[in-house]
Amino acid sequence: MTTLNELMLLLQAGFVQRAFIIGLIVAVLSSILSVFIVLKRVSLIGDGLSHTAFGGLALGYYLDIVPLWVAAVVVVLGSLGITRAIRSTRISSDAAVAVFLQLGLSSGIVLISLARGFGISIESLLFGSILLVNLDQIIIASVILVGVLGVIFLFYKELVYTTFSETQARASGVQTWFFDYLVAILAGVVVIAAIPIVGVLLISALLVLPALTSIQIGKSFKQTIIMSPIFGIASAFLGLFVSLIFDIASGATIVLMAMAIFVAVLGAKRVSAR
């Protein structure tokens, strides 16, 4: 365990400060988007997309071109495919997501084994390495943050209506297909931004838990979407602190913290309802 003095020293270290900054960015991105994803009942979409991204990253390393860009292209194509499958009435949406998840994961593993590892650890792809984040990644993530929030701001009322009821929105002339695809593409972009930080396995949790928590106690949609990033940021910061103190895996600790906050809020709600 790290002593208080050591912790204070750690907090002054550049790599720790960068970790907090990127944690903040990823938390805000994923938790705002999570409100739409959870309420649209496509919570597994993060899982499907992050595993598709894993396949994309592996392909990038295999082809020896900028892996993140290859992964980005693969994920955007994946989000289009998943949305198309979800909107189709012939396949159930959870099965559609499962297929993409399995395809991404298995093709990624095959590509990695073909190239005997590329000198990159599967572990860092799966679990992320928030303490190794560099300035470039922070800049990319900031640009993505501004872009994603900007798009949500532009189409806010249509996104809310489509999330509220696809049928009712469509019956009143809203082009709901566009907004279904838009949410999936935004989720894909967020997944790409988040993978170096929390990794493939954990980004999907961050695309669900903050919203799940805020939906419990939000008195309105507005409150819900404001509280979600607060829970997201709290999870990221507390998770980072705890992982530094106990010297344990950061990404997984952040997700466990988000889980703990969800359980605590659920418990508090039960108690106050009595």
Added chain:
Amino acid sequence: MDLNLGANQPIVELENVRVDYPGGVQAIDKVNLEIFEKDLIGLIGPNGAGKSTLLGVILGLIKPNHGSVRLFGEALKPKNLRLIGYVPQKAQLIDTSFPATVDETVLLGRVPGAGLFHRLNKEDHLRAEEAMKILGIDGLKERRIGQLSGGQFQRVFIAKAIVDKPKLLILDEPTTGVDSLSKSEFYHTLSHLNRDLGITILLSSHDIGIVTKLANKIACINRTLYFCGPTSEFETSSALSKLYDYPAGLMTHDHP
């Protein structure tokens, strides 16, 4: 919006409409229907007769396999759909755990009319306030919709459907699961919307007794539309007995 409709031009015209279920069974067939301004039409028929399918065709939710749909004298397109307010069946309204308040829900009815890239403004809030007053739910506007009674819940969705001043209001089985007191209040509200605000109304129901008291026209469907005319004609026609006389096989509850 200027509609340029002659006094006698229908606002909804269905011509020879057919909808097939996957597998080829016909949900509705040879449906011809005209709805005129200020009509209050009751669409009646047994469960599984195609009532919801017919409404879905008018709302652009279901594409007919054959035949044509015209709204307000034009082919069906998003712009025309904005002139229709829609209240789905209760079961399909929405998940009650959705974290929206009453006024947030009613305001959603203003979204399509406001247009892309425009934020909802004061005018939209005033209209929402008005619609909530008409439905008598203005005292509940801060409430989360999951905390409402069945009758209140429904009023919220009707307020949402009329908040953009539609020309036509479509309600699918609006009284299912609503207690009888709320039901009579509800019908009172509908005739107010129709007579005083001039909103054309099409509602489906299997509650024939009340629908015939309320509606000035009746349309009877059982796969095909076999009666459509003034309520007085319906009451003296053979359509009523036909409605009760359908073969037992058609009584199944397999909605589309």
